[in-house]
Amino acid sequence: MMKVIKRKFVTATQQSPLFYLWFIPAWLLLGFTRLVIVTVTFRRFAHWLGMHDGLAPRTPLTTRDQEIRARAISKAITIASKYAPWTANCFPQAITARVILGFYDIPYALFFGVRRSNTGEEGSELKAHAWVVSGRVSVTGGRSFGQFTSVGCFVSN
Helix, strand or coil, rough: CCHHHHHHCCCHHHCCCHHHHHHHHHHHHHHHHHHHHHHHHHHHHHHHHHHECCCCCCCCCCCCCHHHHHHHHHHHHHHHHHCCCCCCCHHHHHHHHHHHHHHCCCCCCCEEEEEEEHHHHHHEEEEEEEEEECEEEEEEEECCCCCCCCEEEEEEE
């Protein structure tokens, strides 16, 4: 038990101040974005995600400071999603990342993708995923370009 507490304490002291600044707001935004996803049609809020950029899988350029900030935001969203009592999968995480990155005027690209997965004898089914990148930083959704085919992209204005 003491080893776990010590490990968590060490991890907590290694986080950036920006992580602590955005942990609670990210947790609240995850809940709000989940509510929007469940209650509002995609068409009604798609324009708010950014400028629709078609299917082009490209990432915006960022400065070193913007990348550092994007990594801290990514960590806050990832950890906040683990403690959310609601569904905080890739879609609410991507929208939350878009909101926070937009707050700091950090360029981003929000992607929607699909892939086929084999389900056994029944055949295959489509799996959907959303992810956000900012420069070289995968803010949410992991490294998804190789696993999913991009079907839509929204970029910062």
